[in-house]
Amino acid sequence: MTNIRTAFVSGTGTFVDAYSSVTVANTRVRAINIAPASQNGRGQVIITGTTTTPFGETVGNRIKLAVNDRLYFSLPDNGVRFPGKIIVSAAGSIATTIYYG
Numbered sequence: 001m002t003n004i005r006t007a008f009v010s011g012t013g014t015f016v017d018a019y020s021s022v023t024v025a026n027t028r029v030r031a032i033n034i035a036p037a038s039q040n041g042r043g044q045v046i047i048t049g050t051t052t053t054p055f056g057e058t059v060g061n062r063i064k065l066a067v068n069d070r071l072y073f074s075l076p077d078n079g080v081r082f083p084g085k086i087i088v089s090a091a092g093s094i095a096t097t098i099y100y101g
Contacts, residue, residue: 006100035070060082086098
């Protein structure tokens with residue numbers, strides 16, 4: 001059994017755990033909740049996790065979503081594995097929450 005945790009970012013930034021205030025890294029994203037603050041909160045949300053291997057190669061995953069309204073997106077099975085810090089890029093009027101673990 002996995003403990004599912006929550007992290008939140010408004011606009012662009014690095015996800016920080018809602019309880020412990022630790023930067024979220026090297027984990028699996030299980031679900032995503034996106035909430036635009038207003039009608040101006042439309043656009044793209046890009047969630048990225050990357051790291052560099054000992055051989056100098058950049059590896060990672062990216063989820064790119066178009067947002068027109070509120071969105072809850074559950075990832076099946078074991079979610080998507082993100083190496084390194086997990087960062088979101090979105091308009092300042094879009095709040096993004098991930099459920100991870």
